Amino acid sequence: MLIGYMRVSKADGSQNTDLQRDALVTAGIDPSNLYEDHASGKKDDRPQLAACLKGLRAGDTLLVWKLDRLGRDLRHLVNTVHDLTERGIGLKVLTGEGAAIDTTTASGKLVFGIFAALAEFERALISERTVAGLTAARARGRKGGRPYKMTPAKVRLALAAMGQPETKVSALCTELGITRQTLYRHVSPIGELRVDGKKLLNAK
Numbered sequence: 217m218l219i220g221y222m223r224v225s226k227a228d229g230s231q232n233t234d235l236q237r238d239a240l241v242t243a244g245i246d247p248s249n250l251y252e253d254h255a256s257g258k259k260d261d262r263p264q265l266a267a268c269l270k271g272l273r274a275g276d277t278l279l280v281w282k283l284d285r286l287g288r289d290l291r292h293l294v295n296t297v298h299d300l301t302e303r304g305i306g307l308k309v310l311t312g313e314g315a316a317i318d319t320t321t322a323s324g325k326l327v328f329g330i331f332a333a334l335a336e337f338e339r340a341l342i343s344e345r346t347v348a349g350l351t352a353a354r355a356r357g358r359k360g361g362r363p364y365k366m367t368p369a370k371v372r373l374a375l376a377a378m379g380q381p382e383t384k385v386s387a388l389c390t391e392l393g394i395t396r397q398t399l400y401r402h403v404s405p406i407g408e409l410r411v412d413g414k415k416l417l418n419a420k
Contacts, residue, residue, distance in 0.1 A: 217276045220245040221268050223253045223285045236281040239310050243279055269296075274304035277320055282312035365394050371402050371413045379407030 220240035224231035233252055241247060251268035255261070265286075272278060278300065280286045286307075287293035297307050297319065306320035318324030370392045377383045385405075389396050402413035409417070 217273070218243070218245045218249065218279055219268060219272055219276055220250045220279045221252075221265060221286060222250060222281065223255065223262070223265070225256050226254065236285065239281050240279055243308075243310060245279060269300075272300070272303070272305045277306040277308055279308050279310065281310050283309050283317065284312070366392075366398055366402055366412075366416060368417050368419075370394065371409075371416055374399060374403045375407055375409060375413075377407075378403050378405065 220243075222233040222236040222240065224233055231254075237247075237250065237252075240250060251264040253262045253264040268278070278286075283293065287296055300307055301319060306318070308318045308320065308324070309315055316324065374388065374392065377388050378385075385396060385399065389399055392399070400410075402410055402416065404410055
């Protein structure tokens with residue numbers, strides 16, 4: 217069965233799916249098998265796309281007018297098509313940059329394989345740039361990465377509080393804005409300083 221998905225970015229009536237609808241119907245899709253969203257492609261909350269993907273069955277083919285109607289970025293597209301392929305569902309793009317994609321054919325699978333390779337290449341480049349940036353920052357005396365939730369001041373407060381029998385760990389974690397795991401990495405249940413706590417207090 218052929219299933220179609222359409223999307224426009226704005227829901228204020230300034231855009232419509234008439235062009236997409238005509239193309240998909242001409243491609244052989246029954247109008248009752250069309251799904252339509254009015255939302256940005258960057259939004260995860262696209263209820264009709266979710267319903268469309270859920271309704272697809274093995275042997276079906278999902279048709280879209282252009283590839284950007286389906287996904288918000290290359291990585292999302294690759295993951296979506298990978299999931300469809302695992303379920304035995306094909307994807308066909310009618311026009312635009314991805315018009316050669318038709319995963320029901322050998323040549324179409326090859327084209328999408330190139331897209332997938334580019335997505336992997338993109339991930340590798342981002343990872344390399346991140347590592348290089350952190351290395352350069354550390355060489356200049358700056359520390360990169362996510363800031364620690366635990367601070368020396370919080371460690372000292374935790375030490376004092378954990379030494380009191382009336383202290384409730386859950387309340388203390390809420391007060392300090394940390395998880396129970398983070399607390400116990402730095403301070404023991406009986407209020408003794410642990411390795412991570414010592415490192416934090418001794419850090420310059």
